[in-house]
Amino acid sequence: RLFSAEGTSGQSKTLPMWPFLSAFVKQPPNPKPPSSSQAQATTTTAPSVVVTAAAVSITVQNYDAPDFESALKEKDTQRQPQTRQIPTQASPPSSSSSSSSPRTTPSLSPSSPDLHSPETTPKALAPSVAPSAEISAIPQISLLAGHGRGGGIDAGAPGVEGDSHGDGDNRNSGERTGGDETDDDVPPSFPSLDSAQRASGGISSLTTLLPSPPSLLPLTNNDETSSPHVPSTATPTLPMAPPLIPIRGRNPRASARLLSPSIPPQSPATQQQNPSSAARSRLAAVGLGASGVAAGNGLTLPNQRKSATSSSSSRKKVVLEPGHSPLDWARLQRSGVDLRGLPHSDLIKPPADIWTALNGQVYNITAYLPFHPGGEKDLLRGAGKDCTKLFNATHPWVNVEGMLAECLIGIYITEEEATALAAPESSLESVD
Numbered sequence: 025r026l027f028s029a030e031g032t033s034g035q036s037k038t039l040p041m042w043p044f045l046s047a048f049v050k051q052p053p054n055p056k057p058p059s060s061s062q063a064q065a066t067t068t069t070a071p072s073v074v075v076t077a078a079a080v081s082i083t084v085q086n087y088d089a090p091d092f093e094s095a096l097k098e099k100d101t102q103r104q105p106q107t108r109q110i111p112t113q114a115s116p117p118s119s120s121s122s123s124s125s126p127r128t129t130p131s132l133s134p135s136s137p138d139l140h141s142p143e144t145t146p147k148a149l150a151p152s153v154a155p156s157a158e159i160s161a162i163p164q165i166s167l168l169a170g171h172g173r174g175g176g177i178d179a180g181a182p183g184v185e186g187d188s189h190g191d192g193d194n195r196n197s198g199e200r201t202g203g204d205e206t207d208d209d210v211p212p213s214f215p216s217l218d219s220a221q222r223a224s225g226g227i228s229s230l231t232t233l234l235p236s237p238p239s240l241l242p243l244t245n246n247d248e249t250s251s252p253h254v255p256s257t258a259t260p261t262l263p264m265a266p267p268l269i270p271i272r273g274r275n276p277r278a279s280a281r282l283l284s285p286s287i288p289p290q291s292p293a294t295q296q297q298n299p300s301s302a303a304r305s306r307l308a309a310v311g312l313g314a315s316g317v318a319a320g321n322g323l324t325l326p327n328q329r330k331s332a333t334s335s336s337s338s339r340k341k342v343v344l345e346p347g348h349s350p351l352d353w354a355r356l357q358r359s360g361v362d363l364r365g366l367p368h369s370d371l372i373k374p375p376a377d378i379w380t381a382l383n384g385q386v387y388n389i390t391a392y393l394p395f396h397p398g399g400e401k402d403l404l405r406g407a408g409k410d411c412t413k414l415f416n417a418t419h420p421w422v423n424v425e426g427m428l429a430e431c432l433i434g435i436y437i438t439e440e441e442a443t444a445l446a447a448p449e450s451s452l453e454s455v456d
């Protein structure tokens with residue numbers, strides 16, 4: 025409610041107009057806070073515009089603006105002498121202050137409510153993105169392929185064939201289908217485990233603290249054994265990892281087929297390669313190197329640190345196909361093309377699409393696959409599951425909300441929530 029000068033409230037009040045004019049008068053774009061001299065000048069010019077409205081009154085009803093109360097009182101005490109000094113017609117200020125201020129609208133009076141406060145500046149009033157509103161309108165999706173298959177959405181939860189790239193990545197697919205999502209959160213060898221980016225990104229210390237003997241390193245059985253998983257802190261006697269061979273001529277949709285739930289959790293070959301401790305194997309894949317303890321906890325020797333630094337030349341960033349640069353992706357996102365792959369309101373996912381959950385949201389990453397600077401293969405590690413840990417372990421600085429805004433298709437919910445929703449008596453309230 026807007027209080028009158030008399031301090032009563034609750035009922036409609038007839039109030040003088042002019043104290044509010046200065047408050048609601050349109051401000052020029054990007055108004056600068058008046059300096060002390062400007063404030064003095066505008067104090068003299070402001071009433072000249074206000075004057076024609078001095079006799080006008082408005083009716084204000086139930087408008088709550090307690091901050092106006094003090095301003096009202098102060099203005100009320102000044103009103104009488106000021107109205108005597110000001111002309112009867114509104115006119116541009118003719119005093120010297122008008123030359124100092126080219127504005128046609130009056131400046132803020134010092135005793136008026138603070139129009140320069142963050143709440144009233146044009147910048148603050150500018151429409152802001154309200155993702156929560158959008159999120160509330162998007163469907164809730166469960167990606168629990170291995171468990172929540174009762175719901176129609178879950179039945180075809182996307183995945184990827186572990187050997188779609190011929191790199192013996194069965195380990196990943198096996199763990200995915202096994203439902204052990206936390207087991208596949210081993211970040212790629214790049215960025216370096218001791219890089220500043222990782223240090224600032226809140227990367228889990230688990231992968232950098234636990235040791236791993238080099239004998240457990242080879243988890244893959246082909247030519248990639250030395251490239252992506254070669255420890256960045258390897259001793260100088262080890263050969264430097266060759267650069268990755270860029271993926272060319274590959275149809276992302278063809279190579280990124282959905283993972284059938286019937287794929288066995290772990291291939292025999294992988295089981296043979298895995299030592300007794302699977303956890304240690306995975307840590308080996310991180311590439312802590314022969315001096316695992318020292319390298320992992322940051323106590324590496326100077327020469328080891330130098331080796332790790334020089335490993336930046338073996339970044340895993342791939343050579344993207346022409347027309348698939350980050351700028352191209354940004355352009356495609358803004359092009360209006362439907363990247364969500366949702367046919368109208370149909371929530372049944374096309375079988376060829378790749379979905380992933382990240383930060384509680386589900387994205388269709390099919391279109392982004394050839395744009396991923398880390399390559400399709402690594403991005404596909406997050407297919408059909410919650411890749412939040414993997415993502416954060418790799419590049420927590422990447423603004424996925426912005427990059428995949430046009431690919432957002434739903435909210436990731438737990439299996440329990442999905443079951444509750446699938447139940448006949450389910451309702452959205454039960455999920456809340």
Ligand code: HEM
Binds near residue numbers: 380398422
């Ligand atoms: C799902 C959403 C993802 C998005 C939007 C995304 C985006 C990006 C971006 C923008 C970069 C370039 C980062 C930079 O230059 O600093 C990048 C690099 C990379 N990403 Fe992803 N990524 C995603 C998921 C993943 C996943 C699940 C992995 C799995 C390990 C992964 C692995 C990598 C790797 C290895 C690089 C190369 C880092 C480099 O060399 O700079 N990404 N990604």
